[in-house]
Amino acid sequence: MPRPGKQWAPAATKAGKGSDGALRRRRRRAAYTRAQGVRHLMAALNLMTDHMFGHVKTNKNRTTFLAFCRYLRSLSPPEVRKS
Numbered sequence: 001m002p003r004p005g006k007q008w009a010p011a012a013t014k015a016g017k018g019s020d021g022a023l024r025r026r027r028r029r030a031a032y033t034r035a036q037g038v039r040h041l042m043a044a045l046n047l048m049t050d051h052m053f054g055h056v057k058t059n060k061n062r063t064t065f066l067a068f069c070r071y072l073r074s075l076s077p078p079e080v081r082k083s
Contacts, residue, residue: 041056053071
């Protein structure tokens, strides 16, 4: 049972002249009709050189994030890298 407070609100109803108090339809998510999907940008900024590195991917999961981290690590010379 919902309790009144900061996280509770009454169900929204249609407003207007001819409204019968019926509930409104739920809103669609913003990406509901995107046929090509969305793209994710993974980016990193090198503060010493003020250089931005980035990859655009179709999905965002730990595999793509770790691949991006490996790419960033490959940018530094082997003698500077720590194991």
